[in-house]
Amino acid sequence: MSIKAFAAKVFALYVHYKNSQWIKNPVEAQERLFKQLIKRGRSTAFGKDHGFDEINTHEDFVKKVPIRDYEAFRSYIDKMREGAEDVLWPGKPLYFAKTSGTTSGAKYIPITKESIKHQIEASRNAILSYIRETGNAGFVDGKMIFLQGSPELEEKNGIKFGRLSGISAHYVPNYLQRNRLPSWKTNCIEDWETKVEAIVEETINENMTVIAGIPSWVQMYFERLKAKTGKNIGDLFKNFELFIYGGVNYEPYRSKFEALIGRKVASIELFPASEGFFAYQDSQEDRGMLLLLNSGVFYEFIKADEFFDENPKRLTLKDVELGIDYAMIITTNAGLWAYNLGDTVRFVSLAPYKIIVSGRIKHFISAFGEHVIAKEVEEAMRLAIDKTGAQVNEFTVAPQTNPPEGELPYHEWLIEFEDAPKDLDHFSQLLDDAMQKQNSYYFDLLDGKILQRLKITKIKKGGFQDYMKSVGKLGGQNKVKRLANDRELAAALYAFKLRE
Template identity: 75%
Template sequence: MSLKAFAAKIFANRIAKKNSKWINNPIGAQEKVFKNLIKNAEHTTFGKDHNFGAIKNHVDFVKQVPIRDYEELKPYVEQILEGKKDVLWPGKPLYFAKTSGTTSGAKFIPITKPSIKNQVNASRDAILNYIQETGNADFVDGRMIFLQGSPEMEEKNGIKLGRLSGISAHYVPNYLQKNRLPSWETNCIEDWETKVNAIVTETENENMTVIAGIPSWVQMYFEKLQDKHQKKVGDLFKDFQLFIYGGVNYEPYRAKFESLIGRKVDAIELFPASEGFFAYQNSQSEKGMLLLTDAGIFYEFVKADEFFDADAKRITLKDVELNVNYAMIISTDAGLWGYNIGDTVQFISKDPYKIIVSGRIKHFISAFGEHVIAKEVEQAMKDAIVATDAQVNEFTVAPQTTPESGLPYHEWFIEFQKEPSDMELFIQTLDTSLQKQNSYYFDLIEGKVLKRLQIVKVQKDGFKAYMQSIGKLGGQNKIQRLSNDRKLAEALTAFKIG
């Protein structure tokens, strides 16, 4: 064992002992975070507008601070962009993470000194937790790659603007910098195809041990490596041990990844966003991600099927139930207050508190009252893949409300890497799995309101071509898994087979 690997084990043990305090007392940790947030922001513009001085508990907070999305927070963000201090959080943010918005164009999410520290520590702790759990630290001696956006930034009124992954690139610890790829110059390449080709050239002869990124874009990197060398990635990188990912559910990609790699590797799922780092996978043998309750974020939860009701109830961590779909609302040390991040989660454990990401509060199908969510279609896809030995590159689902003839149905747009051994069984497994998971969908099928789902095959690299056509190829961009309208479906018809 190298000196670096030995030191990593000692550090991992120290951090595990430190984190055990909030893991074993998550409610107490959340109460402490809540009080610190309110106290720190009491004299900000937002704090004065919402009477933070009178807030003593969560009930007071709910009365003073409504749930907001970015559009409703935007007036405060614009004050900061104009140069004003003490608006959402004391002083000015260090950064604005620039993200794509659907209704507002670009969104600017503030990142402060304490919030970036929490983001960096969470990323570090996810890896240290893996070392502590498995005893494996040998990978620290190899090369590590993080597929991410450009680290180049603009500046406005003393605040730097950039993508979250690019901002994070500035905080890689010194002891990892010499192990890290790609080079700064390659990371700054904006065109994703050009960038991935350059990454292939830089990494193909290196001892890669850790690879991280959104699965769909890592898959593109793996395919280019395989096409160039006619080898499995696991044969090319014999010491490749750990895949770190976030942003989308890995399960629909797992079979394809194992085929590209040629063997299984350990994986760590993360739940980061521009708004904060919320959770990471803390066990190789159990599902779910550990919710970070001591990372400068106070969590509230609203049942997803009640979210759009005027009297929807906001609860805290102590009142959550298992296996209920919740919209997650956050207040943070970056100055986001009662903020709807748009993601939905389900708790699968309360000792410790562990979650899975179930979808987006605005991404669902309920054209007929079925309330289908991302978690359900992803599980159905996993079941169908297992049943028929298929491999799927990408997929999305939309309702077909006005078919040329017959009953309406759900339409699945699928790009197969390897077609099912039995297409009829694949379709039937998809549909049956969805019926088992969703009683509303079952009732609609049984009641002859909907007919069985149908599949549209998408040509090879069709999803990639679509993303390129809208300027969202690579980086943190990802395909919307399902939608309640036909906008994405109609766009994909240009890339269908037949």
């Protein structure tokens, strides 16, 4: 065993002991953190606007601070981007993580000195948990690759801007620098196809032991390696032991990955976001992720089926139950206060507190990390109708993750036309162009040849109504899902497909 592997085992035990202190006292850890956050926030513009001097309990906080999404924070964030200090958190943020747009374009999520520390620690501790549980540490002597965005950052008003993965690239610890791939030069390549080819060349003859990234991007990397060498990834990288992923559900990819690798490898699921690092899988024995309760994030939970009520009850950790979907609301040491993350989680353990990500509070598609929302598909449809004169009765959108052999995955639009466009291909192109303009992640996936352009499936007239009737949801407040992250609705609608 190398000195580095031995040191990793010792460090893993230390971190496990340190974490066990808050794991054993979860509610107390959250209450203590809540008080610390409120104390730090009192001197900020947001704290003064919301009477933080009068907040001593969670009940006070609920009365003073309503739940907000990004758009409701925009006026504060705009001031911060202009260089103002003490707006949402004392001082200025170190970074703004740029993410895909919502109703008003791109989002800029603040990252502070305090919050980036916890982001990096969580990534490290996920690997250390694996080492402690399994006793495997030899992989630290091999090469590790983290498929991520460019680490090149822009700077304005003393704050750096970039994607979260690019920001994180600046915090790889010194003891891993020699193990890390790709090279800095390759990591800065913007064009994804060019970047993947460069990564293949840099890694093809290396002793790769850890590979991390969003599954759809890693799959492309694996496919390029296999095409170039004719070997399964497990044969090419004989010591490949650990796959680390997050961002999308791995299950649709699992069988494809195991075929590409040629054997099973251990995996660790992460739950990171620009807004914070919330959980990681700390055991190979179950798929639940340990909720991080001492990492600068105070959590509130609202039952998903009550979220859109006028005054939904905001629960703290001590009130949650197993098996219920909750919208997760966060208050962080980056200055997000009662922020609606948009994700729903389900607790699979209460001792310790472990979660799985169960979906989004609103319908969405993110099978490949694209984060498509209803507004985007509806706006694309509006533009296409305006430019062609077509009339649409109803439509829904679903991902096709398992296309015919030789084809790339795509988004399938199932559309019931009242008056179909004369040129369906042109209509499809208008939809796709509008989606690319609205959603940078979708554009990147097409540009990187992860997805192909969307495809349209025509549903016969009255097909959506017939479907709703068949499931007992015709009329009233029942609505067809505008989009979904699975194919349940799409598969059911094939019974009402237009035969031409």
